Amino acid sequence: MSPPQARRLEIEGPAGPLQAVLEDPRPSGAGEPSAYAVVCHPHPLHGGTMDNKVATTLARSFQELGVPTLRFNFRGVGESAGSFDEGVGETHDALAVVAQGHALWPGAALWLAGFSFGGHVALRAARQPGGEGVQRLVTVAPAFTRYYDSPAAVPMPRCPWLIVQGDADEVIAPQEVIDWARALEPAPDLQVMPGVGHFFHGRLNELREAVVGWARPT
Numbered sequence: 001m002s003p004p005q006a007r008r009l010e011i012e013g014p015a016g017p018l019q020a021v022l023e024d025p026r027p028s029g030a031g032e033p034s035a036y037a038v039v040c041h042p043h044p045l046h047g048g049t050m051d052n053k054v055a056t057t058l059a060r061s062f063q064e065l066g067v068p069t070l071r072f073n074f075r076g077v078g079e080s081a082g083s084f085d086e087g088v089g090e091t092h093d094a095l096a097v098v099a100q101g102h103a104l105w106p107g108a109a110l111w112l113a114g115f116s117f118g119g120h121v122a123l124r125a126a127r128q129p130g131g132e133g134v135q136r137l138v139t140v141a142p143a144f145t146r147y148y149d150s151p152a153a154v155p156m157p158r159c160p161w162l163i164v165q166g167d168a169d170e171v172i173a174p175q176e177v178i179d180w181a182r183a184l185e186p187a188p189d190l191q192v193m194p195g196v197g198h199f200f201h202g203r204l205n206e207l208r209e210a211v212v213g214w215a216r217p218t
Contacts (some may be wrong), residue, residue, distance in 0.1 A: 004063060007043065011072065013096040016081025020072035020097060021050060022104075025063040027153070036101045037062040037069045038109040040094055040118030040125075044077045044084050044141075054115040056139055057204045061211035062111065072097045074121075087147065090121045096129040096142025113138040116172065116198070120144050128155040136215055137161040140207065140215040141169055142196055145176045161188035162214045164207060176212060189214060 009020040026033060033113045041055045042048030049055075051069040058183070059069040073168075074090045075082030082089065088185060112134045114122030119142030125131040137157045148154050165177045174192075181190045191210050 017211040019079040024068035040114030043117035091124045094125040109135040111136040115140045127155040171198035
């Protein structure tokens with residue numbers, strides 16, 4: 001499937017305009033989709049942007065299922081206004097993008113996804129006003145073990161949740177993520193990819209297949 005044409009957007013965020021990209025795989029005039037997905041990128045202070053290859057792979061996965069996607073740069077990244085805010089302001093950025101998607105497609109279900117730091121933000125957004133109606137949550141190599149003292153402190157989403165973690169991750173301690181995921185109640189769906197590092201070098205197709213297989217309607 002050819003990638004859909006990217007439409008550049010400027011979304012008003014709490015710290016100023018946010019740079020975003022809308023990609024809709026459906027034909028023109030297709031009407032309202034059943035769902036739309038918001039994808040959160042990795043850490044802004046370590047080169048993370050909406051064009052990160054794992055973030056774009058997540059978007060392509062949803063597009064393969066006919067779901068339009070919104071990727072965006074957190075505050076202070078690219079052309080987005082503001083400055084880094086330790087995940088708190090970034091959560092509000094994500095919710096502003098969620099609101100934009102709801103304005104575009106009022107009847108569509110919300111899906112949230114994120115990679116690394118973006119996985120932490122997506123998880124936080126799923127329990128905030130504006131994001132609590134999320135229907136699917138996907139977090140890849142999530143950084144939540146760096147932000148919560150114990151699994152009991154994790155704000156559990158009220159929707160199906162997929163965690164994808166490589167067991168050779170050199171950035172996020174993989175066994176910590178695996179142990180935390182197995183301790184959570186209710187347990188999320190956990191897929192551990194053998195021999196995969198943090199950035200999924202050479203394994204992005206496997207990541208896409210894992211996400212598509214999990215998110216595909218039954």
